[in-house]
Amino acid sequence: MKPSPFEYHAPESVAEVVGLLAEHGDEAKPLAGGQSLVPMMSLRLAAYPHLVDLRRVESLRTIERVDGHVRVGAMVRQAVAETDELVADVPLLARAIPHIGHFQIRNRGTVGGSIAHADPASELPAVALALDAEMEVSGPGGNRRVPAAEFFESTWQTSLGEGEVLTAVDFPLWDAGAGFAVEEVARRHGDFALVGAVVGVRLNDDHVMDAAIAMFGVGTTPVRSAAGEAALVAGGIDADLREVGRAAAAHLEPTDDVHASAAYRRQVAPTVVARALARALEEARS
Amino acid sequence: MNERVRVTMEVNGRTEEVFTEPRTLLSDVLRDELDLTGTHVACEHGVCGACTVLVDGVAVRSCLMFGVQADGASVTTVEGLTPGDGLSPVQAAMRDCHALQCGFCTPGIVVSLTAYLESRPHPTDDDLKEALSGNLCRCTGYQGIIAAARQAADAMARDAGVSSG
Numbered sequence: 287m288k289p290s291p292f293e294y295h296a297p298e299s300v301a302e303v304v305g306l307l308a309e310h311g312d313e314a315k316p317l318a319g320g321q322s323l324v325p326m327m328s329l330r331l332a333a334y335p336h337l338v339d340l341r342r343v344e345s346l347r348t349i350e351r352v353d354g355h356v357r358v359g360a361m362v363r364q365a366v367a368e369t370d371e372l373v374a375d376v377p378l379l380a381r382a383i384p385h386i387g388h389f390q391i392r393n394r395g396t397v398g399g400s401i402a403h404a405d406p407a408s409e410l411p412a413v414a415l416a417l418d419a420e421m422e423v424s425g426p427g428g429n430r431r432v433p434a435a436e437f438f439e440s441t442w443q444t445s446l447g448e449g450e451v452l453t454a455v456d457f458p459l460w461d462a463g464a465g466f467a468v469e470e471v472a473r474r475h476g477d478f479a480l481v482g483a484v485v486g487v488r489l490n491d492d493h494v495m496d497a498a499i500a501m502f503g504v505g506t507t508p509v510r511s512a513a514g515e516a517a518l519v520a521g522g523i524d525a526d527l528r529e530v531g532r533a534a535a536a537h538l539e540p541t542d543d544v545h546a547s548a549a550y551r552r553q554v555a556p557t558v559v560a561r562a563l564a565r566a567l568e569e570a571r572s
Numbered sequence: 573m574n575e576r577v578r579v580t581m582e583v584n585g586r587t588e589e590v591f592t593e594p595r596t597l598l599s600d601v602l603r604d605e606l607d608l609t610g611t612h613v614a615c616e617h618g619v620c621g622a623c624t625v626l627v628d629g630v631a632v633r634s635c636l637m638f639g640v641q642a643d644g645a646s647v648t649t650v651e652g653l654t655p656g657d658g659l660s661p662v663q664a665a666m667r668d669c670h671a672l673q674c675g676f677c678t679p680g681i682v683v684s685l686t687a688y689l690e691s692r693p694h695p696t697d698d699d700l701k702e703a704l705s706g707n708l709c710r711c712t713g714y715q716g717i718i719a720a721a722r723q724a725a726d727a728m729a730r731d732a733g734v735s736s737g
Binding site for chain 2: 337
């Protein structure tokens with residue numbers, strides 16, 4: 287199938303992007319790397335009379351270190367972030383990216399596009415949620431910052447308002463003594479995960495000082511688990527990780543689809559979390 | 573909205589100018605406007621990899637971008653990777669190792685592997701499987717393709733060694 291007709295815009299500044307989005311309202315959609323949007327348009331699952339391509343906006347392609355964060359411009363290609371020296375300081379992000387599609391997809395796909403697209407089975411929204419990333423958003427009312435916890439609302443739905451565009455994501459840096467891991471179960475290499483988990487832990491001697499657990503593919507948004515994190519902090523390095531996994535996955539509401547049943551996802555999630563935590567703890571100890 | 577727009581790009585080293593609707597996929601621009609039918613179109617939603625081309629030197633799915641997005645870019649198709657005389661190392665290895673049967677997926681595999689091996693000259697067998705994971709083949713069962721990838725990687729590394737020293 288072929289996409290329905292649209293008018294193509296390729297502005298060179300965020301101000302022009304915001305202007306075009308304001309002018310065309312809900313008829314306009316920003317186009318980042320297009321690795322989700324273009325196939326959805328080809329399958330006629332999505333149609334927009336106006337596409338605003340962000341590819342010429344240079345300011346969206348920078349990666350910089352700012353006050354304990356690494357700020358990744360929305361149009362930074364995943365393949366660029368995958369090997370970037372500054373992004374390497376955010377190990378969870380760097381390690382999640384190779385799980386996205388295939389290298390040909392990551393050559394086009396962008397960090398901001400994946401997060402703004404908000405597919406609940408994709409990796410980067412879960413990474414943003416686990417790390418308490420903050421979204422930089424520009425819109426008709428100016429700029430604002432949105433915590434990841436308030437960004438993901440449902441499948442393909444975020445709290446971006448009409449005419450707003452994601453311009454950058456700030457990923458906080460963790461102190462020394464941390465470990466991170468990405469674990470997922472997928473039917474085939476490069477497919478969306480049936481169930482996945484991204485985790486971070488930080489140790490001081492035998493104490494777990496910080497814990498972050500986010501799961502994906504298990505609901506309509508990525509899911510952060512305060513209960514799982516609390517169980518790990520309480521249990522310390524000798525915590526029963528299967529118990530922590532069960533606590534993390536206790537209130538999930540996954541759905542059935544052609545790839546896996548909800549019951550399967552509920553059963554697998556605790557194991558995926560436990561495996562991820564085991565690897566993260568091992569790294570943090572070393 | 574159906575108005576055609578001008579797109580100028582360098583394709584296989586030649587400057588090409590086409591007039592195309594914004595909604596036309598790069599894969600269709602290459603095939604229908606420029607008669608470069610080596611770029612094959614199968615799933616048309618980014619899963620199979622048959623339409624893989626190089627855009628500004630990196631391998632991408634040409635069905636996952638609009639032709640208009642390639643305005644100003646340099647595009648290389650499988651035709652552009654084929655020497656005037658004979659076969660490229662990847663193509664020769666595909667032939668030697670019986671890495672194709674119907675051949676429909678082959679252009680995408682040749683383009684993907686060429687790009688991968690240029691960026692990663694000494695891959696392990698696992699690297700090669702990872703590199704091939706984005707291209708579907710329904711005939712071969714992949715073993716011949718993996719063997720071809722190994723042979724091509726070794727040949728390209730040898731050639732690089734000769735030319736550099």
